Amino acid sequence: MGETGTIAASIMEVLMPMIPIALLALHTRKWPPAYAITSIAIALAGALLVITNGSLAFFVTASDQLFPLLLIFTGVVGWVVYSMGSARFGGWSTLRYSTLTCLLGTGVSFGVVATATLLQWIPAPSWESISSIRYEMAFMVLLPGLVALLSWNEGIKRLTPLNGILFINLVPVTTFALMALQGYEISMFEFYGTLLVIFALIRNNHFQRKQLRYGKRPEKTKRAGVPTA
Template sequence: MRHSASICKADGDMADGSAYIPSRAMRRQRIEPALEPLSGPPPSKGRPWRYLVALASCLLAVALWGTVYPVYGRAMRTVDPLTIGVIRNIIIALASAAGLLALEGPSAFKTTRREFWLAAGAGVIGVVGFGILTFVGEHLAGTGSNAAKLTAVYAMALMVLWELASLIQSTSLPGLLELALVLGAYAGLALMVDGGGVSGLFSLQGILAGGLVLAGTACWMWYTVRFRKFSAWSVLKFSAITFLLGTGAFTLLDVLAIASGILPVPHVSALLAGSPAYLYLGLLTGVVPLILWNRSARVITPVNALMFMSVGTAVTVLIANHMDGYREDAATMIIGGTAMILAIGLYSAMQYRAALLRPSPAPGAARNSKGAPRSTPAAPAPLR
């Protein structure tokens, strides 16, 4: 460990090569605050309504995102998916930038060099990675319902893998319960999806498309967790700057693909005919859920927010099935939906209880750039 000698000296121990076990005071003052940006600050014990509002905001965000893919599937009949993604992200970036300019002024766009490159990395991976991989995968999947079901199956599979990795590291009873709840939500979602038939998703083309969707979803998960690096920024500033940078790279790639002949040149008539759909995708299912998602992820932690993705995929499946003329069995839908909602609710309750058990910083304590409390005068000397 770097600076182990100064840590041991500050903790009253000697760094003589023997195993060093930090005291309880050292864990609370140094180690736990350093890990806080990964899990988020503990919620206010006197204001649980703030946590409930964040849960409702996250639920609304994923429900709005759930309406994207059926509309996207119809739009892909005349324009290639990457160009649609570029148009949608341009609308999101410009709308969020206009909101940032109106609410926080021109000075809000100022960043340090380090902040710029961190935001550029988050924007490129979140916008370009998610946009290209996910929408190309959905293009391979075919119809709107196949794309919706593929997104549901593989996005939740990624959440199961996430919990399995966490369980392997902790091997605790709460970890087992959380994994069981994720599997319960997955089973409920599978009941809803299976009613429309998912056998076509496990063909060679379906597996390839699913792998692309899985990689795209992983990019969005990384973008969500990366928000912790910008605790000093407002939600609107993070959303606007990352999407401006990411959309710029996305647009450049799309122009190069069209110029090289990889993608066809979109017809002006087709673009004008799809303008209502683009405005819907960019504003109602773009800017609004993006702000809600980033805000709620800051409160309920990114991992808990990702659990709600199953709700969005369920909405997608319902809409897509009805667009294709399929009617679900009522009993199957009730059982699957109830299992999914109960599992998500219990999972959120466990996350909230775990957050309350983490030590809270003193009221009014200063926080550093990572969101952790600064050392008080009584704390050990800062590392050098």
């Protein structure tokens, strides 16, 4: 998908807070609150603007774009499940949770790649090819693979998911800034679509906070010994 795929991936990542709402609704078979449904609708509208770039011609060639979009979406859902799973291991340190999950993930990835290579579905890279991108690989391993992962897990643990998830808004902003520096011309549809997604996330987060605040008030009243209606 090229440069547009980079933007689409960043937008799908911003949809992360909306995905657990849909997963929870499917699991419990209960409709989420009205504010969550409208926030999801706004976010999807924004994502659609970015992915299609305001062109109906996208739907004509959708079959060419569908598979890479599904791959990106599957990765985002996996990241959501991973982030939600950390709450089950609250007693674990960030280093322990990150290390054990990385070991398992690396083992699974190695098995899949090795199998695909043996079946000749994908070619095995030569040592020359690997050596030619050694600096790029070192960057990806050390910064996104190590520093970013540990920082994300520790940040979510300290700030709680409700607060930490707001930092996802920085993903498309950073993406646009870097791509603009590289000479990519951001279209009006991509810009306003991104604003819609960010607005939906902040709106949903605001109502979640309000719901949590109102949910705690009766408990505080009971502790004070004041009868509640």
